[in-house]
Amino acid sequence: MGRQSRQTKSEACEDSWDRTSQDRVGTLTVVTRRHAQICTSSHQLEDAVLGARGLEACPGDKVSFNLDTSAGASKLVVHEILERRNCLKRSSDRKTKLLVANIDVLLVVVAPPPLFNTIAIDRVLTAAAQQAIPACIVLNKVDLKKHDDGTQALLATYRSAGCHCVETSATTGEGMQALFALLTQETLHAAAFTGISGVGKSTILRALLPEATIRTGEVSVRTGQGRQTTSQTVGHLFQRAATAPALLFDLPGVQQFGVCHLTESEVHAGFPELERLRSQCKFSDCSHHAEPACAVREAVLQGALAASRYRSYLDMIKEIRAAARY
Numbered sequence: 001m002g003r004q005s006r007q008t009k010s011e012a013c014e015d016s017w018d019r020t021s022q023d024r025v026g027t028l029t030v031v032t033r034r035h036a037q038i039c040t041s042s043h044q045l046e047d048a049v050l051g052a053r054g055l056e057a058c059p060g061d062k063v064s065f066n067l068d069t070s071a072g073a074s075k076l077v078v079h080e081i082l083e084r085r086n087c088l089k090r091s092s093d094r095k096t097k098l099l100v101a102n103i104d105v106l107l108v109v110v111a112p113p114p115l116f117n118t119i120a121i122d123r124v125l126t127a128a129a130q131q132a133i134p135a136c137i138v139l140n141k142v143d144l145k146k147h148d149d150g151t152q153a154l155l156a157t158y159r160s161a162g163c164h165c166v167e168t169s170a171t172t173g174e175g176m177q178a179l180f181a182l183l184t185q186e187t188l189h190a191a192a193f194t195g196i197s198g199v200g201k202s203t204i205l206r207a208l209l210p211e212a213t214i215r216t217g218e219v220s221v222r223t224g225q226g227r228q229t230t231s232q233t234v235g236h237l238f239q240r241a242a243t244a245p246a247l248l249f250d251l252p253g254v255q256q257f258g259v260c261h262l263t264e265s266e267v268h269a270g271f272p273e274l275e276r277l278r279s280q281c282k283f284s285d286c287s288h289h290a291e292p293a294c295a296v297r298e299a300v301l302q303g304a305l306a307a308s309r310y311r312s313y314l315d316m317i318k319e320i321r322a323a324a325r326y
């Protein structure tokens, strides 16, 4: 599949896989329809095929696999997906897509306006909260930040909602140390970078992984703007001095992060600052939409609650209700 895997595959097969047909456990770093790349327990990247039909695998999945030497060929075959600790999902065309599993932190990369898309951010934060995945906002491209562009006010909204935020510039290196420190924590084994197209997810990864071959061509297409858009999730090995390597997943930016797979109460849970006001609404089951004496709407009018967060909340509830009508 990739350059990294081709370098290691033959040695790995000859040295160890040929001698055993025992099941091994690894983590999927890339998943296509029938093929995958596995990070083995010794941190080798190997190509594999997905064995059983209907195996719904996603990057980050822990899998068991073995070596199949039948028919004269030797290939690694994934035959079981182990239980997931968590899985970030989005809805698309009334189907639920599995994006990445078993991560310790979701890095939601954002950039100054016009790329600071609060609707997209709030959707992914809510989907992460539903899976109890800790999230951190990475405001990238701080080198472009202007004093009065509203970026700090937007970031403050997330800080007051309880979300950890760091500020970086992948091109000048500013703030990258804070991100590096976060990713080198011993308790972190896997992290995923998400965010709309163009905010700099792949550029951050390139800065963090100087020797990594971030593949082009196979996983990227050149857009009209002359930049590379990631079209497939790829997990990269992040070597760390003090502890075992971590896996960093680069997710493609998506146009529409659908949330139909969530319930209304799961959306409520994604907005803790709105939920805190519920006890002051006239109705205990207030949807904060058009009910009288709604403390949430009042707080938005007073400027005590970010209007953008309220809009995101309404937008998600509307989508869930519309989907339920079918």
Ligand SMILES: Nc1nc2c(ncn2[C@@H]2O[C@H](COP(=O)(O)OP(=O)(O)OP(=O)(O)O)[C@@H](O)[C@H]2O)c(=O)[nH]1
Binding pocket: 140, 141, 142, 143, 144, 168, 169, 170, 171, 172, 195, 196, 197, 198, 199, 200, 201, 202, 203, 204, 227, 228, 229, 230, 231, 251, 252, 253, 254
């Ligand atoms: N000024 C500035 N430009 C940056 C920074 N980080 C990335 N860029 C530029 O932003 C553009 C998009 O970066 P990518 O890393 O491809 O963005 P992405 O989030 O991976 O985009 P998708 O793969 O389409 O989801 C490129 O032209 C980068 O050079 C930064 O910190 N500052």
Ligand SMILES: [Mg+2]
Binding pocket: 201, 202, 203, 228, 229, 230, 250, 251, 252, 253
């Ligand atoms: Mg990218």
Ligand SMILES: [Zn+2]
Binding pocket: 278, 281, 282, 286, 287, 288, 289, 291, 293, 294, 295, 296, 297
């Ligand atoms: Zn209300």
